[in-house]
Amino acid sequence: LSQVILFFSAAEPSMLCTSAVDRIWNSDQLQIWPTRVFILSVMSAFLCLSLWQVWLLPLRTFPRQNHSQPFPPSAGGAGLPNSVYDLHRETMQTLRRHQFPPSCHAPGQRFLVADDYTRAGFGSAMWFWRGCLVLALNENRVMVASEKRTRAAFMEHWSSCTKCDAERAAESSQDPLVIKRCEWGTPAWTGQTLPEVFKHLGHFWWFVHGFAFLAQPRATFVKDLGEVASLHVRRGDKVREAAIIPVRFYLADLEAALPNFTTRTVLLVSDEPENVKAEAEQSFVSNRNVTFDINITKAPEGRSRYWSETDDHDIAHDLGLLQVGEPIALSLTTNFGQVGMSLKIAADLRSRRPGTVVLTNPTIFSSNYRLVRNASTPLGVELTFGNPECHNDDYASMRASEEGPCCNKPLTFAWG
Numbered sequence: 001l002s003q004v005i006l007f008f009s010a011a012e013p014s015m016l017c018t019s020a021v022d023r024i025w026n027s028d029q030l031q032i033w034p035t036r037v038f039i040l041s042v043m044s045a046f047l048c049l050s051l052w053q054v055w056l057l058p059l060r061t062f063p064r065q066n067h068s069q070p071f072p073p074s075a076g077g078a079g080l081p082n083s084v085y086d087l088h089r090e091t092m093q094t095l096r097r098h099q100f101p102p103s104c105h106a107p108g109q110r111f112l113v114a115d116d117y118t119r120a121g122f123g124s125a126m127w128f129w130r131g132c133l134v135l136a137l138n139e140n141r142v143m144v145a146s147e148k149r150t151r152a153a154f155m156e157h158w159s160s161c162t163k164c165d166a167e168r169a170a171e172s173s174q175d176p177l178v179i180k181r182c183e184w185g186t187p188a189w190t191g192q193t194l195p196e197v198f199k200h201l202g203h204f205w206w207f208v209h210g211f212a213f214l215a216q217p218r219a220t221f222v223k224d225l226g227e228v229a230s231l232h233v234r235r236g237d238k239v240r241e242a243a244i245i246p247v248r249f250y251l252a253d254l255e256a257a258l259p260n261f262t263t264r265t266v267l268l269v270s271d272e273p274e275n276v277k278a279e280a281e282q283s284f285v286s287n288r289n290v291t292f293d294i295n296i297t298k299a300p301e302g303r304s305r306y307w308s309e310t311d312d313h314d315i316a317h318d319l320g321l322l323q324v325g326e327p328i329a330l331s332l333t334t335n336f337g338q339v340g341m342s343l344k345i346a347a348d349l350r351s352r353r354p355g356t357v358v359l360t361n362p363t364i365f366s367s368n369y370r371l372v373r374n375a376s377t378p379l380g381v382e383l384t385f386g387n388p389e390c391h392n393d394d395y396a397s398m399r400a401s402e403e404g405p406c407c408n409k410p411l412t413f414a415w416g
Contacts, residue, residue, distance in 0.1 A: 362411040
């Protein structure tokens with residue numbers, strides 16, 4: 001009946017028996033206005049139902065993710081997609097299907113409420129939230145943010161569900177297990193625990209995509225700047241966790257990734273940009289006719305509706321600078337640099353373009369976690385754990401060492 005009403009409502013007047021319709025509509029029984037209102041209301045309801053069935057409902061019906069199964073086999077063989085670009089797309093789609101369910105109020109829906117993180121900076125907060133996402137995936141829970149995300153208002157929402165949805169679900173079901181909290185000290189936050197659905201892809205693949213999903217910006221904060229490289233140099237209080245790396249080593253490694261006889265603008269991102277730029281201009285001497293133009297690009301003045309915290313403005317801008325560079329040079333000892341690198345990798349894979357990462361120091365948290373070459377992984381590198389502690393050793397000595405527990409050679413990897 002609803003389809004018939006939809007047809008007649010859209011039909012031309014000439015297609016209808018207008019004289020019969022006029023006689024009925026103008027009859028004495030229908031002159032009473034409540035009767036007409038009732039008839040029009042019923043027809044409107046059927047019309048809305050028809051629109052929902054024909055056009056809107058198909059947009060909302062997509063299957064829930066089955067987390068017990070890996071990605072389906074494809075023409076590429078070995079159960080993996082045809083290319084690293086396809087694998088990236090499927091990884092992000094899997095995360096989005098999990099975090100954006102068809103309904104936040106479906107029976108049996110469970111939630112993980114991730115606390116706000118104020119113990120340290122933005123990079124450390126991202127480590128904590130990524131660990132919470134691991135738990136949510138492995139326990140088939142939708143991860144939702146607590147009251148707010150400090151220093152993260154510029155990021156995309158993690159889910160279509162909210163903390164209020166989780167609380168309503170727990171109240172209606174009377175099941176205390178509907179909600180679980182992710183608090184500081186959760187074991188998964190250290191990075192060694194993987195989501196089961198991505199376990200076959202290795203630690204570094206999840207390392208990158210966990211960050212890329214959670215830190216995805218709501219808007220493009222840096223316009224296309226052409227052929228530029230990006231350099232992240234962390235100073236400040238980082239000396240308490242890792243050895244200070246002289247800027248000349250970053251530039252030497254960046255130079256090795258570029259062709260001869262080239263001039264490249266380098267977008268410098270640092271917590272001490274003026275000092276780092278002065279050090280770079282005084283200490284670097286090229287032997288391959290590579291010229292660097294060290295550029296400090298500050299965030300534009302003004303506020304945005306995406307920013308609510310005082311430092312959101314600078315965080316979003318600096319992450320944008322790291323994302324557009326080709327290549328990007330950094331040290332894995334800094335959490336902020338890890339997030340920027342992950343966004344750069346994800347942006348290149350999403351756009352199906354090649355990219356290069358230059359790691360002057362390929363270790364995380366001193367040398368406990370180290371990135372090494374591994375041809376069996378999608379990006380050709382993989383994280384290793386349990387390496388000897390080399391806390392705060394002199395970087396130049398570590399780099400010069402040919403072997404031993406504190407040998408620290410730069411690592412460059414590429415894709416595409």
